[in-house]
Amino acid sequence: MKGLFxxxxxxxxxxxxxxxxxxxxxxxxxxxxxxxxxxxxxxxIGNQIRQILLEPSYHELKGQTEIxxxxxxxxxxxxxxxxxxxxxxxxxxxxRYIDASIAYQAYGLGIDRKIVEEINRFASSNLxxxxxxxxxxxxxxxxxxxxxxxxxxxxxxxxxxxxxxxxHQRVYQGFMDLAxxxxxxxIKINADQPVLQIFEKIKSDFHFFLQSRLMKGELSL
Numbered sequence: 700m701k702g703l704f705x706x707x708x709x710x711x712x713x714x715x716x717x718x719x720x721x722x723x724x725x726x727x728x729x730x731x732x733x734x735x736x737x738x739x740x741x742x743x744i745g746n747q748i749r750q751i752l753l754e755p756s757y758h759e760l761k762g763q764t765e766i767x768x769x770x771x772x773x774x775x776x777x778x779x780x781x782x783x784x785x786x787x788x789x790x791x792x793x794x795r796y797i798d799a800s801i802a803y804q805a806y807g808l809g810i811d812r813k814i815v816e817e818i819n820r821f822a823s824s825n826l827x828x829x830x831x832x833x834x835x836x837x838x839x840x841x842x843x844x845x846x847x848x849x850x851x852x853x854x855x856x857x858x859x860x861x862x863x864x865x866x867h868q869r870v871y872q873g874f875m876d877l878a879x880x881x882x883x884x885x886i887k888i889n890a891d892q893p894v895l896q897i898f899e900k901i902k903s904d905f906h907f908f909l910q911s912r913l914m915k916g917e918l919s920l
Contacts (some may be wrong), residue, residue, distance in 0.1 A: 712841030
């Protein structure tokens with residue numbers, strides 16, 4: 700049996716985590732078996748790596764180190780959690796995946812995209828998402844949301860969130876380029892609208908995509 704691997708992407712402040720939770724609740728109502736997870740993290744080892752990657756004080760962390768740490772967390776998540784769930788026929792909802800590494804590390808940090816892709820092909824055993832929902836929000840608005848949210852929750856911006864607006868603009872361009880390259884996989888949705896309106900678009904597309912895969916016999920859930 701093969702499940703379904705769905706990822707959520709977008710600039711910081713796009714609202715991915717909220718949409719993952721809403722789709723998970725929808726799947727629960729439909730009676731599908733599913734799991735939700737996130738990157739970096741999602742495993743005991745990955746969560747330790749996440750603390751290093753996002754620690755606000757680690758300004759000396761180098762680009763090469765960042766790529767390898769993200770890939771290490773991803774390797775653990777894919778092989779410990781995602782692949783076993785897919786083999787059991789479950790739907791996997793993941794908050795960020797390889798597209799994020801391309802956007803943040805190749806575009807954001809300016810590291811050769813081929814290197815980023817090759818490292819992650821190895822880390823993931825070339826596992827690709829079946830569908831990706833890209834929440835499209837301009838970096839200026841995303842940053843404004845982040846600051847407001849963190850002030851409300853009395854939290855500080857993490858190491859990635861602290862980077863300047865030019866970095867986040869490059870990341871945004873990376874996501875836009877990926878969406879143009881793979882329009883059949885990456886569904887771009889305007890994230891500058893009410894949460895439930897965004898979810899209705901995701902739910903509508905997901906329902907159509909799920910039914911088409913089931914009818915073609917490409918999916919067994």
